[in-house]
Amino acid sequence: QSALTQPRSVSGSPGQSVTISCTGTSSDVGGYNYVSWYQQHPGKAPKLMIYDVSKRPSGVPDRFSGSKSGNAASLTISGLQAEDEADYYCCSYAGSYTWVFGGGTKLTVL
Amino acid sequence: EVQLLESGGGLVQPGGSLRLSCAASGFTFSNFVMSWVRQAPGKGLEWVSAISGSGGSTYYADSVKGRFTISRDNSKNTLYLQMNSLRAEDAAVYYCAKLPATATTFDYWGQGTRVTDSS
Numbered sequence: 001q002s003a004l005t006q007p008r009s010v011s012g013s014p015g016q017s018v019t020i021s022c023t024g025t026s027s028d029v030g031g032y033n034y035v036s037w038y039q040q041h042p043g044k045a046p047k048l049m050i051y052d053v054s055k056r057p058s059g060v061p062d063r064f065s066g067s068k069s070g071n072a073a074s075l076t077i078s079g080l081q082a083e084d085e086a087d088y089y090c091c092s093y094a095g096s097y098t099w100v101f102g103g104g105t106k107l108t109v110l
Numbered sequence: 111e112v113q114l115l116e117s118g119g120g121l122v123q124p125g126g127s128l129r130l131s132c133a134a135s136g137f138t139f140s141n142f143v144m145s146w147v148r149q150a151p152g153k154g155l156e157w158v159s160a161i162s163g164s165g166g167s168t169y170y171a172d173s174v175k176g177r178f179t180i181s182r183d184n185s186k187n188t189l190y191l192q193m194n195s196l197r198a199e200d201a202a203v204y205y206c207a208k209l210p211a212t213a214t215t216f217d218y219w220g221q222g223t224r225v226t227d228s229s
Binding site for chain 1: 143145147154155156157160167169171205210212213214215216217218219220221222
């Protein structure tokens with residue numbers, strides 16, 4: 001149950017696009033199409049942004065998109081807005097009703 | 111509207127015990143897998159435990175196996191986490207999370223309850 005690997009920080013200017021990577025193994029990211037992404041503002045609970053690799057829950061802007069290739073997944077945020085500044089966590093199902101999270105990425109909107 | 115309200119957090123000494131609760135509303139509680147996820151101060155999220163809708167199946171992270179027990183009372187729409195033999199590294203905000211029917215993600219989260227190490 002080792003944590004998934006994410007960059008500690010990424011940044012971009014308003015209107016730009018940023019991509020956050022999430023690397024796991026064949027036992028988690030590579031083994032299942034069940035990668036999800038969560039946004040967390042300081043002092044708040046995580047919010048689901050992407051599930052099942054690329055699906056968006058109702059109410060999440062289509063500026064947020066997800067993809068996966070092999071043991072790596074990614075979250076892309078296009079048309080960056082100030083309110084996108086937050087921590088982002090990836091998560092993968094790892095079999096037998098267990099899950100593993102990434103270490104988190106701090107997104108700064110310049 | 112789905113609502114999850116955690117309670118029971120507090121100050122604990124190493125070796126102590128604590129029971130967390132999560133009161134659920136806005137959905138048919140017994141139909142869904144529920145889970146606990148924690149976040150140590152300044153750290154990332156860590157999945158802790160999950161339980162089937164009936165309560166008959168439970169699952170744990172290696173870091174808490176044998177010390178924590180997840181349970182639920184479907185008549186009270188409440189999820190629990192009994193934490194025993196607590197360690198300093200168990201200090202965290204504990205979130206209750208609901209899984210959707212597919213049980214592939216965590217679609218709703220509570221606001222969390224804080225467990226603090228007293229040492």
